[in-house]
Amino acid sequence: MAWMNLQPALAQARLAFAARDAQAMADNAAAAYRPETGEFTVAFLGDRYQVFYPGGGIKKIGAEREEPLEIQVVLLHYLGQAGPARPENRWISFKELPGGSIYTGPFTNRSILPLVGIFGNRPDELVRAGLLLGGKREQAGDVAVSIPVLPKIPLAFVLWPGDDEFPPSGNVLFDASAPRHLPTEDYAWLPGLALAKMKSLAGI
Template sequence: MNQDKNRLNQNKGYMNWETTLELAQKVFAEKKPYELAYRVNVKYNETENEFILPFLNKEYHVKYPSGEVYKPGGEDIPIVNKILILHYLNSSKGTPLKNKWISFKELPSGQIYVDPFHNRAIRPLVTIFGERPEQMVKAGIAMGGKEEKMGDGSVVIPAFPLVPVAYVIWRGDDEFPPSGTILFDESAPDHLPTEDYAVLASTLVFEMKKTAEIVNRT
């Protein structure tokens, strides 16, 4: 397991998406399917040779051993989502949730990536929902999340079965602009490499934005 994680950390960087995906698929092909399904608590369909798991409140299928990620109906999937799904399957140790929130900088080497994380996830979160945290909460709930009692508006979204992500907004006033934060369960390092959490957090922000637009039209 550690060898797999080291290989991921040494070779991926989200600079070359295709190369990153190919590497993740190679690592995935080396896994033992039943052990993997049990460890990360996802379904494995032996007849179809594929894993079935929820991501962003939608069902995804992953062919074994090819690592092909698809959705029933043939809907296009962004390559970043394919990579995140494979990295979760490859990296997760199956550690149960510890029910204690930590910030991004508390993740391993989080200090190194904190500026990109802020620019990629926190800043868009505040720009989009800073003046309307209630819309963030509604969108998060529509994505399978649960409202929490933090800040002036907060919601926890189960990105993967063992990876909840908390989004918190504080409204601005005459003295201070709106602010926000994104939190992870203390078990987070056992499920994805730190760099992936910056990508995942950003992905969820923009999914909430799209969902909020749909909710507002209904």
């Protein structure tokens, strides 16, 4: 989301979140909600986050520091925009998302290049990190693993390791239900957040 000013995006996300019915959001996002405290609990990349309604404050359970703005925005967008659709277990490319061609540049820079740069020559580490996040191997490319980034949003990371003639390459795939839960713009950079967590888990 480097091309966006995150503070206005966060402010807008909080307003939209506050305007929605809390229980409907919880049901659509597959998140727990406690009406007596106005508190959602959302799983995100192996951690649990508290999101407070209606103000939109966010805290990672067990952490003291304020969460990065990118994480706050994506959690509020997810709660505010997730629909009732469940994962279809069918993978699609970024270009198949609505308007995906518009954000191909940011998607490549924030998702594909980091995937190849971090794991292109370490495919086993990609799988290991994915499994640590509750993921599973997938039949795609030479090596692929999918992880549950959010309760209704899995992502698949696909690699073709390089050899003497060709450099490594990669791709990120999305469940066909993805457009019903987040705007395409968010999917341009969401894989980058997952890759940062996977890099940390892999000790790279």
